[in-house]
Amino acid sequence: MVTRRLAGFLLRSAVRRWPAELRDELSREWQGELHVLAERGERWRMLGFAASLAVSRPGAPVVDRARFDARARRTAATLLLAPPTCLAILVLAAVVSNGLVAQVGLVGGRTVPQALVVSALTAVLAVWFARRVGRGAARTALRGRLGPALGVVLPIALTAVAIEYALNETTDDLVRAVPGLVVWLTGLALVLWGVGTLAGWGRVWAAWCLGVLGALVAADVAVVLTVVNHIPAGPDTVIDGVAQGDTVDRISAPLWLFTCWTDWSFGLPRPTREELFLIGDLVELQPFLYLACTPYALAYVVGAARSAGPDGVPAAEPVASPA
Amino acid sequence: MGVATYVEFRYSAVMRMTIPVAKVLAALLADPEAPRYGLDLMKLTGLPSGTLYPVLHRLQTAGWLAAEWEEVDPVAAGRPARRYYRLTPEGVRAARPALAELRALAPDGRAPRGGIAPTGAPAW
Numbered sequence: 001m002v003t004r005r006l007a008g009f010l011l012r013s014a015v016r017r018w019p020a021e022l023r024d025e026l027s028r029e030w031q032g033e034l035h036v037l038a039e040r041g042e043r044w045r046m047l048g049f050a051a052s053l054a055v056s057r058p059g060a061p062v063v064d065r066a067r068f069d070a071r072a073r074r075t076a077a078t079l080l081l082a083p084p085t086c087l088a089i090l091v092l093a094a095v096v097s098n099g100l101v102a103q104v105g106l107v108g109g110r111t112v113p114q115a116l117v118v119s120a121l122t123a124v125l126a127v128w129f130a131r132r133v134g135r136g137a138a139r140t141a142l143r144g145r146l147g148p149a150l151g152v153v154l155p156i157a158l159t160a161v162a163i164e165y166a167l168n169e170t171t172d173d174l175v176r177a178v179p180g181l182v183v184w185l186t187g188l189a190l191v192l193w194g195v196g197t198l199a200g201w202g203r204v205w206a207a208w209c210l211g212v213l214g215a216l217v218a219a220d221v222a223v224v225l226t227v228v229n230h231i232p233a234g235p236d237t238v239i240d241g242v243a244q245g246d247t248v249d250r251i252s253a254p255l256w257l258f259t260c261w262t263d264w265s266f267g268l269p270r271p272t273r274e275e276l277f278l279i280g281d282l283v284e285l286q287p288f289l290y291l292a293c294t295p296y297a298l299a300y301v302v303g304a305a306r307s308a309g310p311d312g313v314p315a316a317e318p319v320a321s322p323a
Numbered sequence: 324m325g326v327a328t329y330v331e332f333r334y335s336a337v338m339r340m341t342i343p344v345a346k347v348l349a350a351l352l353a354d355p356e357a358p359r360y361g362l363d364l365m366k367l368t369g370l371p372s373g374t375l376y377p378v379l380h381r382l383q384t385a386g387w388l389a390a391e392w393e394e395v396d397p398v399a400a401g402r403p404a405r406r407y408y409r410l411t412p413e414g415v416r417a418a419r420p421a422l423a424e425l426r427a428l429a430p431d432g433r434a435p436r437g438g439i440a441p442t443g444a445p446a447w
Contacts, residue, residue: 014373025406026376032403033361033372039402049365049372056373 003043007034010050017054075141079151082133082300083159086292089129090285093121115263115280122292130295137303145200148304149192152297157185160289167285180226180286187218188294192301199305207305211298219290220257226283227256245274260287343370343378345425348418351388351410358407360393379408387414 011034015027030053037046097117104112142148164177191214198207227248234247252259252270256279263280265271271279350367351359359367365375382388389411393404410418 022380028403029361029406030372030376032405035403036362052371052373053376054373056371057377 003047004034004038007038007046007050010047010054014050014053014056071139072141074136074139075151078133078136078140078300079155082129082152082296083156083293085129086126086156086296087159087163087289089125090118090122090288090292093118093125096121113263115261118288119261119291122288123295126292126295130299133296134299134303137300138307140300140304140307142304143308145193145196145305148196148301149189152192152300153185153189156188156293156297157181160185163285163289176230177226177286179229180222180283183225184218184222184286184290187221188215188297191215191218192297195298196301196305199302200308202306204302204306207302208298211302215290215294215298216257219287219294220254222290223257223260223279223283223287224253226286227253227279230282231278246278248275248278257287257290261291340421340425341378343368343374344381345422346370347375347378347382348387348410348414348422351408352415352418352422355410355415358391358409360405360407364408382414385414387411387417 008031011027011030015023015030018026030050033049034046037043037049097114100117101112101114137148140148140151142151160181161174161178164174164181168174168177191211194214195207195211198204198210228250231248232246233250236247237244249270252265252268252275255266255268255271259265259271259276260280260283263276265276346368347364347370350364353367361372361375361379364370364379365372368375370378379388379390383390387410388408390406390408392406395404397403
């Protein structure tokens with residue numbers, strides 16, 4: 001009885017390794033053979049029959065290799081090209097904002113804040129791009145929850161490091177940016193993992209809420225860390241009786257990401273104009289990079305998780321069936 | 324690896340001739356009209372189930388082998404219906420020269436290592 005059950009278990013395991021369309025017939029056929037062996041009382045042969053099938057290579061690939069390869073190539077191309085595209089969006093937004101600000105000049109007697117224009121344009125373009133990529137994510141080759149999250153984050157990390165390396169003149173400048181990037185990327189990966197889990201359960205709205213809030217927190221913490229590491233809290237250095245304005249009060253820390261995007265302190269006393277300048281001058285590109293990449297990252301993971309379902313396995317592509 | 328272990332035959336672009344494939348073909352060609360089922364073929368070829376069924380699947384995919392379910396009342400027969408395999412006419416036409424070429428490729432005309440003749444010995 002035990003050997004029959006064990007053989008049955010091995011057969012079920014063997015059947016699962018064959019393509020889905022063959023499983024029913026193979027299972028029926030093998031169960032029939034097993035029955036004959038069991039009736040003869042040939043227990044060891046029965047076990048050998050089932051074990052041999054369970055450990056051998058199936059006669060056909062479980063997935064269509066050509067289709068899987070095409071899917072893997074598409075996934076790799078999307079994940080590798082998306083971060084440079086986000087960067088291109090940021091560059092485009094910067095160029096367009098230059099033109100806009102030069103055209104509009106003053107509004108109500110005040111200069112139009114270019115950071116705000118860059119952020120708005122970047123956000124609009126990034127969301128547009130994210131919608132396009134999110135639809136394609138349903139055909140991702142990445143499995144599970146961590147796969148899509150890491151698949152998205154690692155190319156972003158490469159792009160971010162490459163752009164920081166290109167922009168900074170010295171290695172010291174690059175090292176200055178690294179802690180913030182590490183915190184942002186780690187936080188983003190964790191957020192994407194949570195987003196994928198929620199979206200896989202069908203809780204898409206909750207996934208988006210977690211994603212947006214979590215990504216904002218990760219980006220904000222990254223900016224705060226960079227500023228805290230490199231700008232003292234005070235008091236200001238005084239030279240010849242003149243305060244140098246080289247400090248940033250920590251009280252406004254949670255706002256620093258948003259002040260970078262808007263170049264505005266939201267009517268609050270902190271951060272001051274000098275502090276806004278110091279923060280923006282230090283973090284430079286990073287907040288805008290976060291803004292450009294985050295919509296794509298969230299949309300891709302949500303799209304992948306929705307197609308995969310609760311078990312995290314991507315849906316099969318539709319296959320033409322004979323008439 | 325024997326000289327004939329991996330031989331790409333001109334007969335079919337989809338069928339790679341290996342020793343297990345040759346054994347199955349030889350067993351089926353011994354009496355092309357006789358339907359064979361899995362345990363029967365395992366006994367004839369000496370192949371374990373984990374080798375035999377993938378070979379059968381490959382032969383079916385290539386169109387060399389046809390399979391059909393036995394029409395039997397399981398209660399009356401005291402066992403489930405068997406799935407019988409038989410070479411298709413195309414399979415018979417392709418398998419004969421393929422096996423002959425395989426034998427010819429073996430040193431001194433001997434059967435390649437492992438043999439392709441039906442063994443009659445069960446292998447599990």
